[in-house]
Amino acid sequence: MDISLTHRLSFKQASLTVLVAFILGTLLSIIQVAIDYASEDASINREIRALLEISHNPAARIAYNIDAELAQELVLGLLRSPAVTRAELIDSNGQMLASVSRPRSESRYRIFSDSLFGAQRVFQDPLYVAHAPDEALGVLSLEVDTFAFGNHFLGRSVLTLATGFARSLLLSLILLVLFYFMLTRPLVDVIRALSQRNPQDAQHKPVPCPKGHERDEIGILVQVTNRQLSAIAQEIAQRRSAEDRLTQYLSELESIVSARTAELKATNARLSESNKELEIARTKALNMAQARSAFLANMSHEIRTPLNGLLGMLALALDGPLSAEQRQQLGIAHDSGKVLVELLNDILDLSKFEAGQLELESIPFDLGALVEETASLLSQNAAAAVELTCLIAPTLPAQVIGDPTRVRQIVSNLLSNALKFTRFGRVDLLVEHDATGIQVRVRDTGIGIAEDAQARIFHPFAQAEVGITREFGGTGLGLALTRRLCEAMHGTLTLQSKEGFGSEFCAQLPLPSQGRSAAVQLGGDIVAMTPSSSGLHQLLERWLPVWGLSYRRLDTDASLFGVQADLLISDCPECLFGLRPAVNTPILLVTAYGNFLPQEQAQRLAPLQQIARPLARHGLLQALRHGLRHDASDQPAPQSTSNLEKRRTRVLLVEDNPVNQMVAKGMLVKLGCEVLVAGHGGEALEQLEQEAIDLVLMDCNMPVMDGYEATRRIRLNGRWPELPIIALTANALSDERERCRAAGMNDYLAKPFRREELATLLENWLPVDT
Numbered sequence: 055m056d057i058s059l060t061h062r063l064s065f066k067q068a069s070l071t072v073l074v075a076f077i078l079g080t081l082l083s084i085i086q087v088a089i090d091y092a093s094e095d096a097s098i099n100r101e102i103r104a105l106l107e108i109s110h111n112p113a114a115r116i117a118y119n120i121d122a123e124l125a126q127e128l129v130l131g132l133l134r135s136p137a138v139t140r141a142e143l144i145d146s147n148g149q150m151l152a153s154v155s156r157p158r159s160e161s162r163y164r165i166f167s168d169s170l171f172g173a174q175r176v177f178q179d180p181l182y183v184a185h186a187p188d189e190a191l192g193v194l195s196l197e198v199d200t201f202a203f204g205n206h207f208l209g210r211s212v213l214t215l216a217t218g219f220a221r222s223l224l225l226s227l228i229l230l231v232l233f234y235f236m237l238t239r240p241l242v243d244v245i246r247a248l249s250q251r252n253p254q255d256a257q258h259k260p261v262p263c264p265k266g267h268e269r270d271e272i273g274i275l276v277q278v279t280n281r282q283l284s285a286i287a288q289e290i291a292q293r294r295s296a297e298d299r300l301t302q303y304l305s306e307l308e309s310i311v312s313a314r315t316a317e318l319k320a321t322n323a324r325l326s327e328s329n330k331e332l333e334i335a336r337t338k339a340l341n342m343a344q345a346r347s348a349f350l351a352n353m354s355h356e357i358r359t360p361l362n363g364l365l366g367m368l369a370l371a372l373d374g375p376l377s378a379e380q381r382q383q384l385g386i387a388h389d390s391g392k393v394l395v396e397l398l399n400d401i402l403d404l405s406k407f408e409a410g411q412l413e414l415e416s417i418p419f420d421l422g423a424l425v426e427e428t429a430s431l432l433s434q435n436a437a438a439a440v441e442l443t444c445l446i447a448p449t450l451p452a453q454v455i456g457d458p459t460r461v462r463q464i465v466s467n468l469l470s471n472a473l474k475f476t477r478f479g480r481v482d483l484l485v486e487h488d489a490t491g492i493q494v495r496v497r498d499t500g501i502g503i504a505e506d507a508q509a510r511i512f513h514p515f516a517q518a519e520v521g522i523t524r525e526f527g528g529t530g531l532g533l534a535l536t537r538r539l540c541e542a543m544h545g546t547l548t549l550q551s552k553e554g555f556g557s558e559f560c561a562q563l564p565l566p567s568q569g570r571s572a573a574v575q576l577g578g579d580i581v582a583m584t585p586s587s588s589g590l591h592q593l594l595e596r597w598l599p600v601w602g603l604s605y606r607r608l609d610t611d612a613s614l615f616g617v618q619a620d621l622l623i624s625d626c627p628e629c630l631f632g633l634r635p636a637v638n639t640p641i642l643l644v645t646a647y648g649n650f651l652p653q654e655q656a657q658r659l660a661p662l663q664q665i666a667r668p669l670a671r672h673g674l675l676q677a678l679r680h681g682l683r684h685d686a687s688d689q690p691a692p693q694s695t696s697n698l699e700k701r702r703t704r705v706l707l708v709e710d711n712p713v714n715q716m717v718a719k720g721m722l723v724k725l726g727c728e729v730l731v732a733g734h735g736g737e738a739l740e741q742l743e744q745e746a747i748d749l750v751l752m753d754c755n756m757p758v759m760d761g762y763e764a765t766r767r768i769r770l771n772g773r774w775p776e777l778p779i780i781a782l783t784a785n786a787l788s789d790e791r792e793r794c795r796a797a798g799m800n801d802y803l804a805k806p807f808r809r810e811e812l813a814t815l816l817e818n819w820l821p822v823d824t
């Protein structure tokens with residue numbers, strides 16, 4: 055351990071002590087010298103005065119006697135004093151009696167003495183005798199050289215300072231040595247012992263304490279250090295053992311990991327093997343699913359055709375004269391057939407979803423009218439005590455863009471459920487729209503759905519309860535399909551329901567809208583006799599003000615006497631019978647499906663119009679216009695099929711299948727049409743050349759010339775540009791409608807169809823003959 059002298063603690067301590075001692079010693083020496091100086095200065099004057107005092111009397115007598123010889127001796131005696139450089143005796147007349155002098159001694163230190171005491175001093179002693187002190191006898195004058203005194207003083211001062219310095223030096227040396235032995239050496243020993251230790255050494259050897267220092271600060275430093283070192287050594291030992299354990303554990307772990315890795319590799323290999331197998335199986339399954347859906351689509355075509363015939367024939371037979379028993383049997387057969395068709399459609403749609411084949415159209419359509427039509431078609435399913443109402447928001451745009459067939463399917467599924475599960479009360483179909491799209495709500499007061507069943511019923515083949523099929527029928531496919539349809543349109547289907555109180559399904563569909571409904575302006579006062587809780591009241595309250603009509607509601611038991619109204623609307627026939635002839639306001643009676651008043655009762659209430667629920671806006675408007683013209687008539691409402699029945703419309707039915715021919719022909723005849731039949735496209739063209747035809751119902755797949763080709767030729771011919779051609783097809787594939795349109799057909803009717811569907815279609819395409 056090599057520490058330079060100037061860095062040693064002992065040196066630093068000694069030099070500091072010496073510095074302080076030196077400064078203090080010097081200060082004391084200077085004070086001593088200053089005191090010495092003052093006393094030396096005073097002693098010069100004292101000595102010379104003493105000399106003068108001794109010489110005073112002899113000098114006075116000499117001056118009195120004016121003895122020059124004695125005077126000379128006296129001054130020579132005075133000159134013997136080492137400090138005196140000149141001595142003179144002057145008589146009272148100012149005559150010099152004796153004068154002696156000698157040169158002053160020279161030295162290089164003289165300058166210091168002169169600066170301290172002055173170069174020389176002159177002393178004069180006036181001479182007199184004791185008995186005549188006032189008589190001046192002369193003057194004894196001495197010139198003194200101060201160097202004689204100053205030289206001594208300088209010597210003493212130098213000695214004083216030198217001894218002080220030497221003392222300090224000696225003291226510092228002694229202290230240096232002492233400090234070295236007391237402090238530096240033991241500390242150096244401790245440092246050496248510490249630096250020789252290996253910090254990694256787990257075996258703690260204590261640092262030895264320098265001899266004689268066991269109880270002082272160095273001893274305590276060594277003790278504390280030893281304690282710390284032993285703690286560190288202990289910790290190192292603990293860490294070592296932990297490290298050893300860790301290493302051992304790691305090596306165990308490594309071996310476990312490598313074993314597991316090997317296992318995993320093997321499993322991975324097995325997995326990738328089974329993945330490959332799975333992929334093959336998946337592809338196979340996908341191919342099979344596609345094949346299945348294609349098979350289903352084709353099969354549906356094959357099944358629909360005979361089903362169409364079956365249902366059509368049953369419907370025709372049901373219209374004929376039958377015994378009650380036969381009617382019941384055929385009715386059951388017809389209903390079962392209808393269920394079969396619905397089931398077939400649902401399964402087909404589901405399989406399309408699964409095969410990813412469902413394609414959605416994007417065309418503008420009148421959503422309000424579509425909803426009203428669907429409700430009207432399903433209204434016959436409503437129980438007698440159920441009021442079905444279509445509440446369309448007046449702000450609903452004229453058209454929305456989407457797939458009308460699929461939207462109809464959603465509405466129809468939700469509505470048929472609501473009607474099926476509601477025995478009394480109300481079923482409302484609400485259509486609203488906002489910035490996010492349209493909402494179709496179907497709200498009923500039926501049996502409701504238990505909370506735990508609410509999620510389940512959206513799965514295929516799931517129903518709310520086990521007894522549902524037995525009591526209400528159904529397959530559990532409708533909601534699964536409806537939800538998928540909503541999701542395919544990027545919408546949602548939500549449900550709120552309370553068991554025993556009813557349900558509300560809401561289909562939220564983000565369909566873009568287009569155009570505004572044409573404004574209608576009528577004038578008049580309308581009074582309705584209906585309960586405030588009725589759907590009819592809600593509908594009238596919503597729409598009549600929009601059409602510029604004033605609207606008031608009366609309770610069903612209110613009296614009409616004195617009430618001014620241009621038209622009275624009611625859904626309560628019994629409340630009206632007492633009115634005539636006292637009140638002659640025209641009446642619009644709203645009845646449930648198939649519940650028109652018999653002829654003679656209607657006569658009693660004339661002028662009376664009857665209109666079936668649910669009220670569509672168009673039908674209501676027509677009835678209002680009619681009623682407000684005040685022409686007495688008991689014409690049934692425009693929604694009734696009687697318009698068609700009156701009309702002798704000539705329809706050309708182009709269909710190769712004789713059963714389908716019979717079914718369609720039967721329905722058309724029932725609807726009051728005159729029917730011409732062609733077996734294929736070629737025949738149809740011939741018939742068109744010869745006969746005046748109002749509308750063509752065209753099957754698509756026929757031998758000789760199919761429907762597409764025939765339509766193209768009809769359009770190319772140019773003679774019948776306005777002639778409506780309606781495709782009849784059992785092919786359910788999605789691009790069918792587009793194909794028909796491309797060939798020049800105006801509309802599309804999927805087989806098997808119901809008489810109501812056919813009637814609605816004819817209503818749409820043939821001008822109303824009023």
Ligand code: ADP
Nearest residue numbers: 471472475502511517518528529530531532533
């Ligand atoms: P399905 O009606 O053919 O059984 P759905 O999928 O349409 O099949 O309906 C599934 C089940 O949901 C029904 O069986 C019925 O239990 C319940 N459900 C659907 N709609 C309603 C409703 N409006 N009121 C009460 N229960 C309903």
